Amino acid sequence: MSGNCNIILGIETSCDETSVAVLDNGTVNSNIISSQVVHKEYGGVVPELASRAHMKMIVPIMQEALAQADVSLEDVDAVAAVYGPGLVGALLVGLNFGKALAWARGIPFIGVNHMEGHIYSTFLEDEKPEYPFICLTVSGGHTDLLFIKEPLVYERLGRTRDDAAGEAFDKVAKMLGIGYPGGPVIDKLARDGNPGAISFPRSYAQAEHYDFSFSGLKTSVLYYLRDRDLLASDGKPVARSPKLNDICASFQEAIVDSLVEKTRRAVIDRDVKHVAVVGGVSANSRLREVFQLTASKTGVKVYFPRLEYCTDNAAMIAYAGWLRSQRGETSPASLTAIPNLNVA
Ligand SMILES: Nc1ncnc2c1ncn2[C@@H]1O[C@H](COP(=O)(O)OP(=O)(O)OP(=O)(O)O)[C@@H](O)[C@H]1O
Ligand SMILES: [Mg+2]
Structure with missing residues (x-):
């Protein structure tokens, strides 16, 4: 395959988003996302329900994506689908659908690493990071600090040793009984709270390495709530405003401090001028604010995807697939889902 795949599906x-996008030469023409609501009552994603919902939605979502981009299946030059990491049953739906589509049309198929997709979500905007850059991926399942020297080449500097940042947001929201996913709710409540009200720990703040840890922070919030009889019971919040706002703001500040500090040090150590912050938690308003402040003081430019591209979406998958297709890369029909795939 040569580098002339213009239209990528x-x-x-x-996980729990069924999404299909159409990109023309790296420009997003459509990006349709169906977020599964079926998991809300369980306070987390139920894998089997996720697979079933993907099976139900994949065809209508693809049709909507094609219609919005004003193209037909015959116009598509290549198909890119995620093959890991993620829930195996959920991955298999999109991967097999994509492979079958490409095979039926006789066009190339490219399997994409979901985390590589997140990295390139910042490239969907007009202003893109320049190489080399540092990428902080903060999502529901990952907290990765990467050095990206050139396109599609990753060096891992650090990762979380326990919970991912998004997971910590979701678990603390569950303790507070304020709903799932927890990130957006905590973000909102924290706006009316005092980030200095409670001193929660910043793990590894002084450590030489670039790894993160959020389980100590989570336990600290748990003890704080338990000791004051504020733990949610039956999913109903016990804490009342303004205490709830202060807890959210103080917890969020501890996460933001840890993320910004390690990234700041990586930027200095690797002598880069560009930073990308991607994944669901990159939607966090306080994280964006502190990153912008820190970056502007040091002459560094920081890039965030727009909110639509922070959480899971097919546009980022199509972009990474397009980059690989330009190098002549394709995936074999035997490619299968890899739930624990790493990016570096
Ligand atoms: N405004 C916000 N503030 C903090 N966290 C947020 C915000 N918006 C979303 N999140 C968090 O982002 C996470 C979802 O992000 P994303 O969809 O990238 O994760 P995922 O795809 O489940 O995980 P992964 O990409 O690691 O496989 C959830 O944990 C959610 O709470
Ligand atoms: Mg994701």
């Missing part, structure tokens, strides 16, 4: 089904 991207497919994302790694």
